[in-house]
Amino acid sequence: MNQPTFLDHLPKFAFFTGKGGVGKTSATCATALALADQGKSVLLVSTDPASNIGQVFDQHIGNQITTLNTAPGIDALEIDPEAAAATNRESIIKPVRGLLPKTEIQAMTEQLSGACTTEIASFNEFADLIADPDLTSDYDHVLLDTAPTGHTIRLLELPGDWSQFIDEGKGDASCLGPMAGLESRRSVYQAAVNALSDPARTVLVLVARAQRSAIQEAERTSRELAALGMGNQHLLINALMPDLDGDSLAAAIRDQEHKELASLPSGLARLPYDTTTLHSRNVVGINSLREFFTATPTQSEQAANHVREVAGKYPPLADLVDQLAEQTHGLFMTLGKGGVGKTTVATAIAVALAERGREVLLTTTDPAGNLTDTLNGTVANLTIAKIDPDQALREYQNEVMATKGTRLDATGRAQLMEDLQSPCTQEVAVFRKFSEAIREAHDHIVVIDTAPSGHTLLLLDATGSYHREMLHQMGDNLVATPLTRLQDPDYTKMIIVTLPETTPVLEAEQLQCDLQRASITPWAWVVNRSVAAAHPTSEFLHTVADGEIPQIKHVQHLTERMAVVPLLPTPPIGQDSLHSLSQSAPLARSASAR
The missing domain is CATH 3.40.50.300 (P-loop containing nucleotide triphosphate hydrolases)
Structure with a gap:
């Protein structure tokens, strides 16, 4: 097995992040197996809603630490982000159910049903693993499939009572709802953020394909998290097309991928990086995981007729x-x-x-x-x-800050601006622009x-x-x-x-x-x-x-x-x-x- 260079000096925590479908889970599992083969003890954690760690290792895992029978030295945990979000949502809504009108309960429920809620609930689930050394003292390495975004880190770093911020109507309906009621864990979050920012304890592995959109996403993630102190980063370009003699389609794709690698954005070009070769089959099972970092393509003679x-x-x-x-x-x-x-x-x-x-x-x-x-x-x-x-978001931010923001103190304005930088807020701002086009569809x-x-x-x-x-x-x-x-x-x-x-x-x-x-x-x-x-x-x-x-x-x-x-x-x-x-x-x- 060819070892990726990021294994040479791997710290305690390694986060794998990237767009859906780039191979984060496969890379995380293959890394865990490589470490276990070296005699290391590994905790493999996933907060990806599309996680298939159990399928990869052919064993049910679920939301509890489970020893992998097929891979001695690896324990695994699949955190269900939807279940975590549902638990968080119910903890906030239950005290007021029956006290508020049904329409208000529906509004609160929807406010706590977005992607930001799920992400923060997921972070809440694994924050203890990062913040409390005793919980992971039995492991040499903790590998996490899917890292928190820069927006989540910024939310967790902001001071203040989010419940009061919501209850007093200082924030509009967007992504702040998930933070309501969580300020009691502020010290845990701060310890987790400190660990994420410490290069001696954490590395961020940016997984991407040699495609423009995936590279742009990796560059944005790199830049955003580096600005928040998570500067220990490594790039993994996954699934490059192998050199296949006589296949013009493969040759054209391979040429395009090499052009993308030759013109990496400056922020990524400065990072150390490894590459892997495209596998013809899903990476499932111990044998395929051990071959993940190799460059030998496999094939099946029976597939052609089925495909045709x-x-x-x-x-x-x-x-x-x-x-x-x-x-x-x-x-x-x-x-x-x-x-x-x-x-x-x-x-x-x-x-x-x-x-x-x-x-x-x-x-x-x-x-x-x-x-x-x-x-x-x-x-x-x-x-x-x-x-x-970006322009739509700026216009909406300026509008809200010029109205609601004028009634807040400095802390409240900082919280409101963070709220207005959320993905949900940008979607609302863009939808305002889209509404004009919706009307034009009459004609x-x-x-x-x-x-x-x-x-x-x-x-x-x-x-x-x-x-x-x-x-x-x-x-x-x-x-x-x-x-x-x-x-x-x-x-x-x-x-x-x-x-x-x-x-x-x-x-x-x-x-x-x-x-x-x-x-x-x-x-x-x-x-x-x-x-x-x-x-x-x-x-x-x-x-x-x-x-x-x-x-x-x-x-x-x-x-x-x-x-x-x-x-x-x-x-x-x-x-x-x-x-x-x-x-x-x-x-x-x-x-x-x-």
């Missing part, structure tokens, strides 16, 4: 476009976790509809200038509107990249403030709010975008449940960057493709409509490339042309 038989039946994006093109107006939104390609899918849909003569407005959080470059100029019938999320087709989550929609609806604001802005003749328009399947069609991998599919399934809580049923799913749909030629890629099939089948059970978009040899840049995505078999032609 099944992949040929996958519906292309063109099928969804045909149905969308039947409308002359309406709102089409792509949703999904970062890095799954929702911007590309939204743009491809917009281009395809414009080419069919529809008047289309494409609204995205990407700068309009970059999209214009991507399209190689203008496209007939297509208009691009710019929404800058023509509007394609929106990145829709708000169901949590944000319910949060806005429960508080009533945004609803009243829209009534005030739009006048008494308003017959529907933005939320009711999103709930109308004839007016709005939401499309979930994911990848044919375990974690992205699970995250997308959670997103669908989130939307259903807001009475929104996604119209369709798009499985993006599928090797199976790309008609590979090598046995290695056939084996990779075969591993995608169970995930695609799972998606078929979750939705009435689905499209599978093949992995392109190069990123889809330019109108011709985007056009090819919405055709029946773009990759068969692309691969043969190379």
Whole structure:
């Protein structure tokens, strides 16, 4: 087994973080096994809602420390973040249930149901492991799958009584709710933060793929946490395409990955880093874990026929476009976790509809200038509107600080500003901008990249403030709010975008449940960057493709409509490339042309 260099001087605690699907869990488990093989005692902890540590080691683990039968020297613990969030939520709501009106209880429940609540509840679960040396004294190393974000660390470092801050109405509905009632653990949090900031005790392993979005996320995480004192960082570029003789698709992807590595952002380029090679099968079992850091690709001769038989039946994006093109107006939104390609899918849909003569407005959080470059100029019938999320957030922050903030003391203003820097607040701010585009869908087709989550929609609806604001802005003749328009399947069609991998599919399934809580049923799913749909030629890629099939089948059970978009040899840049995505078999032609 080739050892990654970060094992050379590994401190007590190692956090593995990165976008969903980049291989955090596999990297964490493989590292734990490498340490155990050296005779080290290891505690392996996951706070990832998509955790499959038990599957990797073929043993049930759950929310208690469990000795792994297949890997002597490793104990494991899977913290269920949803269960932790539910417990935290109930501890806050139970004392006032029966005392407050039902609508207020519903508002509190939704305020405590977002991603920030889950993350802080998770941190609350493993804070003791970091803060109390006695709890981990029997272990040489504690490996944690998924690290807290910079936002969570900032929240935990801020002083003050969060319960009072919420009860007195100083903060708007956003991410502060999770902190209410937790100030009694302030000393534990401070000890945990101190350990995270100590390079002698903690290292942060940034896991990424050699893809632009994953690298950008790693760079943002690195910068944000370094600013908070977590400067001991190591980069792990996972799953590089191996050198496969005679496979033009693999060669093109390999070239693109090396270009990304050659142009790493300066913040990442200065970090020490290791690389791993793409595995053709899921990393499950002791043998595959021991091979995780090796560079020898494995393959299956039986996979090719299975892939050819099944992949040929996958519906292309063109099928969804045909149905969308039947409308002359309406709102089409792509949703999904970062890095799954929702911007590309939204743009491809917009281009395809414009080419069919529809008047289309494409609204995205990407700068309009970059999209214009991507399209190689203008496209007939297509208009691009710019929404800058940072600018939207600044405008909203300034508005709140100029009103509510003027009534607070210095501590209260600091707490309010932290509240206004939360992910939930930015989503609210961007949604205010999106609402203008929602109205325009009365007259023509509007394609929106990145829709708000169901949590944000319910949060806005429960508080009533945004609803009243829209009534005030739009006048008494308003017959529907933005939320009711999103709930109308004839007016709005939401499309979930994911990848044919375990974690992205699970995250997308959670997103669908989130939307259903807001009475929104996604119209369709798009499985993006599928090797199976790309008609590979090598046995290695056939084996990779075969591993995608169970995930695609799972998606078929979750939705009435689905499209599978093949992995392109190069990123889809330019109108011709985007056009090819919405055709029946773009990759068969692309691969043969190379």
